[in-house]
Amino acid sequence: MTLDSLPPDALSSHGEAIPEETFEVEPPYLPDHDALAAVEKYEDRFLDRELSWLRFNQRVLELAENPDLPLLERTRFLAIFTSNLDEFFMVRVAGLKRRIAAGLAVRAASGLMPSEVLDLILRTTRELSERQARLFRDEIVPALRDANIELVRWDDLDRDEQRACKRLFKERVFPVLTPLAVDPAHPFPYISGLSLNLAVLIRNPKTGKEHFARVKVPPIFSRFVPVGNQRFVPLEDVIGEHLKRLFPGMEVLEVHTFRVTRNEDLEVEEDDAENILAALEKELLRRRFGPPVRLEVEESIAPQVLQLLVSELGVSEAEVFRLRGPLDLRGLHDIADLPRAELKYPAFVPVTHPRLAEVESSAPVDVFKAARRNDVLLHHPYDSFATSVQRFLEQAAADPHVLAIKQTLYRTSGDSPIIDALIDAAEAGKQVLVLVEIKARFDEEANIRWARKLEQAGCHVVYGLVGLKTHCKLAMVVRDEPDGIRRYTHIGTGNYNPKTSRMYEDLGLITTNEQIGEDVAHLFNNLSGWSRNASYEQLLVAPDSVRSGLVEQVHREIANHRAGRPARIRLKANSVVDEAVIDALYLASQEGVPVELLVRGICALRPGVPGLSETITVRSVLGRFLEHSRIFWFENAGDPTVWIGSADMMHRNLDRRVEVLVRLPGADSIQVIGELLDLAFAPHVTAWELDSEGCWARNEGATDLQQALIESPRRRR
Structure with a gap:
């Protein structure tokens, strides 16, 4: 389903019913031949991805220096x-x-x-x-x-x-x-x-x-x-x-x-x-x-x-x-x-997310009860993985009301409590489906071991779709409750790995949103069976719709800017290489839409080129934690739309992997992401800035982004 075909009673990003007149806007801007030609005339508009990666590793070396x-x-x-x-x-x-x-x-x-x-x-x-x-x-x-x-x-x-x-x-x-x-x-x-x-x-x-x-x-x-x-x-x-x-x-x-x-x-x-x-x-x-x-x-x-x-x-x-x-x-x-x-960074201990630690008690918070009250937007490693995602799956394994657990595994740790929880669930008679990506580079042997161990415990183990790596980060728990069957879903940007969750910066959403749960259920059926339903309400799924969906969002921002409505694009990713996405961002810049990119690794886009990318800025943050989350923010005429997920803007992610982006369903989650991006792009934050020649220069900002997030008031509470 495209954005144009949403029903009048669809939910807005604030979780409220959208009045019908909201949809009475001009169709999304679609570039004509002349507009595309205005971009394509810049034959050297892409930086080389391999050399860009070397510049990333140079930034790592500069940290050592x-x-x-x-x-x-x-x-x-x-x-x-x-x-x-x-x-x-x-x-x-x-x-x-x-x-x-x-x-x-x-x-x-x-x-x-x-x-x-x-x-x-x-x-x-x-x-x-x-x-x-x-x-x-x-x-x-x-x-x-x-x-x-x-x-x-x-x-x-x-x-x-x-x-x-x-x-x-x-x-x-x-x-x-x-x-x-x-x-x-x-x-x-x-x-x-x-x-x-x-x-x-x-x-x-x-x-x-x-x-x-x-x-x-x-x-x-x-x-x-x-x-x-x-x-x-x-x-x-x-x-x-x-x-x-x-x-x-x-x-x-x-x-x-x-x-x-x-x-x-x-x-x-x-x-x-x-x-x-x-x-x-x-x-x-x-x-x-x-x-x-x-x-x-x-x-x-x-x-x-x-x-x-x-x-x-x-x-x-x-x-x-x-x-x-x-x-x-x-x-x-x-x-x-x-x-x-x-001689090291000061000691850091992740805290339990406030919505999972609202009552002082010796017993762990019931994650299901907390998720029924509100969506939980997690930000690791600042929010503890052990007391959120890991507890969610462990409680699901032990809960007699849970009927089924479905999970993707791309990389996990050697002594994974996630694996143990799935095995416990299967041995307790629950239906457990695990999609193990055995082609995860340099983790192949470990994942083969996990696959066999899970099969021996009675889990249904599948290996995804032929020709595609399954890179998405999904977990779904099906629970029998007094008012009927309810799905609890976790969608993340990082792996289900308790060890790397303490070093990698990632986002994750635990939600009972029915549309998201329905979409994830369909996707698991696609991955484990013969279904090829490629239509989702709240998800963008590669290789079918991530590229086209994001490009459509960019064109909508162009249309909003032309109509005098608020328009802005902010993206955070590990890599930005895909030519179609970059050309769409160039089109937005030529129209005057502000575009901010936060890219940890490779960036093939040239910012600041007169006539092509004057409104685009690119920065990179490296530090104590490995910046790993992917965020796609669109101003959407003052009602921001935000997607998070597993996909980078690379050919392999968009064409040869199963990737998932989820549209955040609640205004509070969108506000948290907005504040995070405001801080990340603030001029006083230390970062590397990319110029039009592909060179990175470190600014002398006074604020370390990651230390600021460690010390943020919400974490202390």
Whole structure:
């Protein structure tokens, strides 16, 4: 159903009946050929998405460079920068190389050819990686030393510390190591992706012949070995110093660390797979053997060793990154976890949402009773996930009046109370349907385990629709009550993951709104059965209606602005890449509609271009929590319409995933979102601002958005 076809008695965003005359407005603005041409004449109107992502990771690095942040938090941002870059190479760079190799040389929306994008990626990444290495060695390590946390190399250890490391090597590390020689009888070994390795050059003293060997640094041990008094030495230093035990009778000439990144994106041909679970398991085994896309080496590596690695791995010179050691700074997470509260953000404990904590009592609030009174708009991590969403599902599992629970799972934690609640519900005889997305990238193996565990408990487990990832965040509880069957629905912007809910900023709505409940019930039927009903009252659902629905809302704002009514567009997302959505925003800007974007990661839109996007501003907030919620605000002639949900403005979200946006049904929820956006876009809030050339500059705002939300009066109450 479109906005034009809403019945006269439909509910407004304030939950009241809308009088019939409200709908007597001109139809939504639809651009004619000339209007579209006015946008399309700007052939360079899209920034490159890959380069925009690198600028996002640069902002993460700038957090590590910020001396005003607590030292261990800066250390953690260095580790996050590394992890981000690893995944970027495993997926995005690997995809580019695959397209180039296949001859699919199609220009990106930015106008660049894949080979041009790859060249720019490698050049930019090299600069950022070198910048990270300098920051670590020249600033972070000395600052940690001043705080009595020392990251040292082997030669910096005293005699007692070296003896302790020798004992550790002998008792624990040595039994695990497997040296792999390279000679005519031993082919060059397979190097697993992201593993840290030692390239060892040894010589036979009798023959004088030199040999190459590879020793993998075991990932089961701590990356930085504690030697006491908060002093740490890299594990590869400990191994490198004791290589004679691995090669007795040989001379160890040189030792160099290196690291390979491989294509680890999965390709499952679902249409041809009789059993998608089995097909994915088979593909997971193949993932480990993906072609290399990057080789990292310490800058001191010997030329002949590097030449051997390049030759055997089949990487180009441009894909070799010579860096200051140590390599692989993901291990800095362990350093950041040290119990040094004075070097971290102040302690933060989420609070129970006021509507779920209205009465002081030792017993938990009845979530069903609270939801019947009012919708509950949750804002994590400020609102506790454990006392809201988790409690909602746990109470549903234990409530004898609950008949059924339906849930989507995209990612969850290792010891998930959500899984436990669903299993308890099934064992109690309730109908439990769980849609597990087993293709969630890098969580595939965990989700396969969850799927099997849920099936064994008696849950109905399905894997969604062929060709689509199910990314929406939905939970529905069907309850038998004195006045009939009632549906309780939760729709969120983030995963049902208790661990990430403490680090990711997300929104969620718990509601008994009948139209929303009816829509979600239809959607679950679509996902578990053969129904293909694509018409919803209060939802926009990809791949059918998210793009078209949002573009229609943008056109309505244009029509309102032309008619002199209030018009404004505010969007918050992780990424804004989709060309159709961006062109619609350009059209709105050309008409004079104010457009504000809050984008954490990729933004392909150019703001502030004369004649194209003069009324568009783009900012980015990064900090303690990962900004993850998606919000779509339309002024709607003074009666704002707000949607929240799981969809980013990217092709994969709008075309190849099941995504859901829900229209917030209550005026109080809309007011909360309005206040949140007012604060996020306030000039005094610290943020990065995007210019028309694709460069981000950090303003010097006095207010940290996330700290302000932690300290907000509602949280304190």
